[in-house]
Amino acid sequence: MAGAGEGTGRVTAQLPILQVVVPLLAAPICAVLRHGRAAAWLAVLASWSVLAIALALLGQVMAGGVVSYHIGDWVPPIGIEYRVDIVNAWVLVIVASIGAVVTPYSVASVEHEIASRRIPLFYAAYLLCLSGLLGITITGDMFNVFVFLEISSLSAYALISLGRPRRALTAAYRYLIMGSVGATFIVIGIGLLYVMTGSLNMADLAGLLPGVWDSRTVKVAYGFLGVGICLKLALFPLHLWLPNAYAFAPSPVTAFMASTATKVAVYMLLRFFLSIFGAAFSFDVMALDRVLLPLALVAVVSMSLVAIFQVDVKRLLAYSSVAQIGYMILGLSFASITGLTATLLHLFNHALMKGALFMALGCVVYRIGSVHIDAMAGLGKRMPWTMAAFVVGGLSLVGVPLTVGFISKWYLILGALEKGGPWIAVAVLVLVTSVMALVYVWRVVEAAYLREFSGDEPTGEAPLSLLAPTWVLVAANLYFGIDAVRTAGVARQAAEVLMAGIGS
Amino acid sequence: MSLDFFVSHYNYWVVIFLMMVGFYILISRGNLIKKIVGLNVFQTSVFMLYISMGKITGGTPPILVGDGHGGEAMEHVVYSNPLPHVLILTAIVVGIATTSVGLALAVRIKEAYGTLEEDEINRIEALVEASE
Numbered sequence: 309m310a311g312a313g314e315g316t317g318r319v320t321a322q323l324p325i326l327q328v329v330v331p332l333l334a335a336p337i338c339a340v341l342r343h344g345r346a347a348a349w350l351a352v353l354a355s356w357s358v359l360a361i362a363l364a365l366l367g368q369v370m371a372g373g374v375v376s377y378h379i380g381d382w383v384p385p386i387g388i389e390y391r392v393d394i395v396n397a398w399v400l401v402i403v404a405s406i407g408a409v410v411t412p413y414s415v416a417s418v419e420h421e422i423a424s425r426r427i428p429l430f431y432a433a434y435l436l437c438l439s440g441l442l443g444i445t446i447t448g449d450m451f452n453v454f455v456f457l458e459i460s461s462l463s464a465y466a467l468i469s470l471g472r473p474r475r476a477l478t479a480a481y482r483y484l485i486m487g488s489v490g491a492t493f494i495v496i497g498i499g500l501l502y503v504m505t506g507s508l509n510m511a512d513l514a515g516l517l518p519g520v521w522d523s524r525t526v527k528v529a530y531g532f533l534g535v536g537i538c539l540k541l542a543l544f545p546l547h548l549w550l551p552n553a554y555a556f557a558p559s560p561v562t563a564f565m566a567s568t569a570t571k572v573a574v575y576m577l578l579r580f581f582l583s584i585f586g587a588a589f590s591f592d593v594m595a596l597d598r599v600l601l602p603l604a605l606v607a608v609v610s611m612s613l614v615a616i617f618q619v620d621v622k623r624l625l626a627y628s629s630v631a632q633i634g635y636m637i638l639g640l641s642f643a644s645i646t647g648l649t650a651t652l653l654h655l656f657n658h659a660l661m662k663g664a665l666f667m668a669l670g671c672v673v674y675r676i677g678s679v680h681i682d683a684m685a686g687l688g689k690r691m692p693w694t695m696a697a698f699v700v701g702g703l704s705l706v707g708v709p710l711t712v713g714f715i716s717k718w719y720l721i722l723g724a725l726e727k728g729g730p731w732i733a734v735a736v737l738v739l740v741t742s743v744m745a746l747v748y749v750w751r752v753v754e755a756a757y758l759r760e761f762s763g764d765e766p767t768g769e770a771p772l773s774l775l776a777p778t779w780v781l782v783a784a785n786l787y788f789g790i791d792a793v794r795t796a797g798v799a800r801q802a803a804e805v806l807m808a809g810i811g812s
Numbered sequence: 813m814s815l816d817f818f819v820s821h822y823n824y825w826v827v828i829f830l831m832m833v834g835f836y837i838l839i840s841r842g843n844l845i846k847k848i849v850g851l852n853v854f855q856t857s858v859f860m861l862y863i864s865m866g867k868i869t870g871g872t873p874p875i876l877v878g879d880g881h882g883g884e885a886m887e888h889v890v891y892s893n894p895l896p897h898v899l900i901l902t903a904i905v906v907g908i909a910t911t912s913v914g915l916a917l918a919v920r921i922k923e924a925y926g927t928l929e930e931d932e933i934n935r936i937e938a939l940v941e942a943s944e
Contacts, residue, residue, distance in 0.1 A: 451899050458906045465913055474924040481917045485847055488910050492855055499862050
């Protein structure tokens with residue numbers, strides 16, 4: 309008789325597909341629900357089950373190695389394969405945990421910022437975006453990546469356009485144009501690889517590509533994929549869509565996008581260039597590290613500098629995001645295990661800190677309706693918990709010890725010192741840009757704590773339904789900053805897998 | 813480059829021409845609708861790239877011939893690769909979705925700003941910012 313054990317066994321075997329299907333099916337149900345609250349709680353339920361699935365998958369991978377799921381039981385490389393190894397299990401957990409925290413947060417925030425008849429549609433788009441991002445991460449099929457990329461991007465354009473200022477519309481439009489060009493570049497790259505190998509399965513491609521490394525078609529494909537993905541991850545100078553999109557989107561959308569969308573794009577870059585093309589091809593033949601290093605350095609320095617002069621705090625953090633993406637790419641350009649560990653750690657850590665910061669700003673928007681730096685004057689006294697969350701998130705962004713930001717910077721500097729020679733200058737630059745981060749975080753802190761409140765209406769603290777999720781992320785910032793053994797261990801393991809290629 | 817090479821790869825030349833035309837419209841035009849037209853031409857060129865690479869000269873449609881049991885008959889039939897065509901069916905759907913979202917945004921931008929010209933919108937925003 310089929311016992312309970314066999315039943316759970318059957319469910320655990322289906323986890324990879326459930327990871328994507330649960331939010332994908334919840335989305336249209338949200339859209340047909342006419343009641344905003346009902347849609348909200350369905351979304352919360354879906355996002356929490358997504359997190360449970362992601363954690364279970366990480367557990368499976370850590371215990372038993374790569375999980376391969378054949379869709380419709382068609383054996384790869386003919387059929388589509390979902391393939392979970394330590395690298396994408398890690399990214400899945402990042403995306404899912406941010407989703408699980410932002411969704412309950414959005415319940416109150418969205419009711420405040422979005423017209424009530426649009427709320428069910430908001431959750432539909434939000435869940436589609438979530439399933440798209442999870443799909444990109446979990447799939448082992450190249451064309452599947454493109455389809456999920458477009459699912460997540462199209463819903464992201466819609467989400468951004470829901471922002472209250474009318475500039476949200478132009479920001480969404482610009483993102484749509486640049487994002488579609490990026491996605492089309494990625495399709496061209498995938499097509500050229502298919503011409504050369506006749507395969508779309510990632511693991512299969514990794515085996516076939518070394519035979520055609522010399523062909524110009526493969527190199528052109530590499531270039532198209534690189535430019536397309538860098539547009540998506542907003543690497544300087546392809547970041548132009550990002551600041552406005554983040555600044556004018558509704559608060560929960562900004563918090564969600566800033567901590568997940570660019571992270572998944574970085575994962576795509578790592579997966580395509582290190583696993584599929586192989587670290588040897590990327591670094592030795594294509595000189596990927598020498599192309600990315602200057603871009604990353606310019607991104608970190610120039611965007612930190614631009615952030616210092618912003619008066620809209622959401623925009624300030626958006627520019628800071630482009631700078632932080634620079635750190636992730638910097639880690640990759642070290643072409644070493646330690647550098648990659650720093651990149652993978654910063655994926656997680658930056659999601660935590662930017663999530664916390666944008667959610668704290670969402671609380672500010674909820675109460676005073678603006679995140680202009682002058683409007684935030686004297687907020688430290690009136691919204692002590694919100695601003696305390698902002699301060700902790702800000703310290704993490706700077707990289708103060710006991711926060712996750714410190715762990716990222718530590719590994720980044722370690723990676724630079726390990727290489728020695730002129731790389732010491734890179735380590736110094738990381739320290740200098742940390743000071744620049746301190747400057748822009750300080751401007752907000754100064755306004756909130758040292759300036760006097762200028763308005764007339766008294767405002768109170770944000771409601772608990774907003775503060776609680778914010779503080780969950782703040783607590784995570786501190787917890788993983790103090791006890792980094794587990795996160796650093798997983799990141800290092802993932803870095804080793806990436807450098808070794810997909811076969812191992 | 814011989815004429816023969818040029819002619820035998822004519823599908824690629826068509827694709828490159830369309831791609832550049834689309835990309836140029838996308839970059840050079842300030843009208844939001846024209847930008848979407850450019851984007852469409854650009855995406856269509858990629859559809860052509862995929863479709864033409866699946867085609868084999870003299871190939872039949874990938875349909876089972878003979879009585880359906882004899883493997884022998886199949887082996888001698890040259891057929892076009894159906895996979896790129898199927899992929900592009902998906903990509904066309906994605907392209908339509910992108911176009912419709914883009915046009916919907918253009919409608920709302922027109923409602924909010926009263927214009928579809930990018931420089932007009934920038935001027936309006938600059939005025940708003942200056943008055944603040």
